[in-house]
Amino acid sequence: MFNPDINDYQLTSIIAECCGGVAVVYSALYKPNNQNVAIKRYFVDESKEKEKANLIQQDILTRKELQHPNILSYLTSFVHGQELYVVSPLMTLGSCRDILDRYFQEGLPELACAIILKDVLLALQYLHKQLFVHRSVRASHVLLDTNGSVKLSGLRTAASMMVRGRRQRQLHNLPPPDHDNANLMWLSPELLEQNLKGYDERSDIYSLGVLCCELANGAVPFAEVPTTLMFTEKVRGSRPQLLDCSSFPEPLDDGEMKSMYNTDSGVGDSADGVSRLRQVYANRKLSDTFHHISEMALQRDPERRPSATQLLNHAFFKQIRKTDFLPSLIGRVKPIKADPSDMSALLLQEKLSEMEIEKQTEWDF
Incomplete structure (x- = not known):
């Protein structure tokens, strides 16, 4: 106490x-x-x-x-x-967003991503069983500690599927706006549409897919896209992707490269920084299972998205061994x-x- x-x-x-x-x-x-x-x-x-x-x-x-x-x-x-x-x-290692901005602008190692995403899915599995939709899954709400623990925060915008004692099949209201609409980049197309179909816990799975790309690429997806265009692109089925030698869109000029990043992170502030990141992405290969799990989570149609429980059984997580220790994989991060x-x-x-x-x-x- x-x-x-x-x-x-x-x-x-x-x-x-x-x-x-x-x-x-x-x-x-x-x-x-x-x-x-x-x-x-x-x-x-x-x-x-x-x-x-x-x-x-x-x-x-x-x-x-x-x-x-x-x-x-x-x-x-x-x-x-x-x-x-x-x-x-x-949580002495801070948020994943802080870690990406300060230490891993090119994205976290794949094994570190797997450990973090598995723990976030365990949190979502529990939340969804308790009939809550988180509605704000993103790197700034994923906190790490030196003992290896991963915790999901940001419950200010969570919504219960229980309304006046009755379970709702769908929700229709948008989460309360944050100070700069920052959360919009992670929200699912069906949540943004606000139509009669509504949305449910599968909206969090889409946000998890955006988180996959955020952790692996270091960038905030859609950060430099005007809000109206982002709405349109998401509804049309446009989605972020993991960047590596198989998916990196070449040729890409420096202006286009910079536009993919959150300018607050300092990633695209110099030609050298852009060139270095291009080199990192073009020379790395992320696993097929990583690409697959992110694509499954980012399905435009929520009916086609797996549940948190189904994703926890994905082959992507088989690379994790009991001896793997998250703080060791991101050893350059200094604790608070x-x-x-x-x-x-x-x-x-x-x-x-x-x-x-x-x-x-x-x-x-």
């Missing part, structure tokens, strides 16, 4: 800003048992940002309900002043460490120590 008391936590450093600047994630020390944790600090004025407040509350309630080794667990939460603090285990010189965290801690915890709050977590 973790106490919902700010005085039991010592913030140690800032890990990341997220949710469009609405939240900051800190590493922290839980003083009663000297355990490292992550704390997400939200500042939400409920009167002005009711939708965001509801999303945060939904995230907490969903995480309380769902318990699985491959889903980021909820430890506790509390309100302090005008801010909400949510405590989770510290507390930074005693992080003045922002220290100043915040001082500010918190001077404040009084509000005894009454309109939010009940």
